[in-house]
Amino acid sequence: MAKSLSQFKYMTFDVVGTLIDFEGGIKDCLSAIAAEAGVSVDGEEALSLYRAARYSDEADLFPDDLVRVYLSIAPKLGLPAEQKYGEQLRDSAKNWKGFPDSAEALASLGKTHKLIAMTNARRWAFEYFSKELGNPFHAAFTVDDTGTEKPDPAFFQKVFDFVATEGNSKDDILHVAQSQYHDIGISRKLGMTNCWIERRHAQKGYGGTIEPAEFTKPDYHFTSMAGLADAVKEASA
Template sequence: MPKSLLNFKYLTFDVVGTLIDFEAGITGCLTEIAAEAGTTVDGEAALALYREARYTDATGLFPDDLVRVYSVIAPKLGLPAGTQYGERLRDSAASWAGFPDSRDAMARLAKRYKLIAMTNARRWAFTHFSRELGDPFYAGFTADDTGVEKPNPAFFQQVFDFVERDGGSKDDILHVAQSQYHDIGVSRRLGMTNCWIQRRHAQKGYGGTIEPAEFTEPDFHFRSMAELADAVDVVAAAPKTVSA
């Protein structure tokens, strides 16, 4: 059985997909471009093409890589060609919205834990994401900071080192994420306690996130950040058992 939710000092977070709705951000921008061109796009089809184009040997850092990705998927979606459209998709990251429950849930959790961001996005994009979420983070690690992307264990090790310098340990961390591939599987292999936020619980497939080779059963499982924050509040409000 996992520890109580109150036994952690740090919550580490995947940001894009867990707190920031990148799928809506990408499909929204593509839909705007399509409308201007007098056509339409199917959101799920666009995400499938995005996922295929994103994870290749040519992959660059996110979201800068969206310029390249657009050039790959545009012809398949019947969208206009041109670097300016790829740059528009990349730049749209600065205005991507958090999930409706993210900001409030993070504010609630920040009262009890030290919140640490772990994102494969570049620092410039994370700055916008953090602002959208109300700047709730005690610390933030990006692909620019670590030099690697999740699920590379080296990303996690840099966070472990930071927590140790802060007076904690890996056992004090609950890792919270929606991506089975980037976060839940590797966190289990590294001996972390994890919490899966199943953002796509009402949808089929993995959307814009790469499908894992195998599913990892998480220690905690919620469908939203609000559910996690509510669960913490319930545990905190429960009567304390006094031993004889």
């Protein structure tokens, strides 16, 4: 049996896809470019092409890599393959929205737990994401801070080392994320207790997130951040 939600001191969070609706942000930006070009794009097709292009040997750090990704997928979507549009997609990250329940849930969870962000995004983008979410984090780790991306265990070790400076360990952490590939599988292998936020529960496929080699059953499972926040309130009552 997993520990009670009230027993953890920390919650670590994947940000892009769990708290920030990057799929919606990408689709909105591509739709705007398409409208300017006088064409239309299928959002799910665009995400499928994005996923294939994003996870390549040529990938750069996120979201800077969206320039390269755009130039790769634009011809397949009937969009103009111009640098300025790639930069428009990259810069759209500054305006990506949190899921409707993210900020309120984080504000609630922050009353009982220390919240730590763990994102494969660069620090410049994370600052926009954090502001969108109400700056709820006790600490934050980006790809610029760790020098690597999840699911590399070294990323998680940076966080373990940090909580150790506060006299705690990975056993005091509940890791919360939507990505089976980047977070849920590796957190299980590292002996963490985890919580899967299944954002795409009403949709087929993995959208813009790479499909895992195998599915990992999480310790906790909700389809929204609101569900997690409500469960923590109940456990803490």
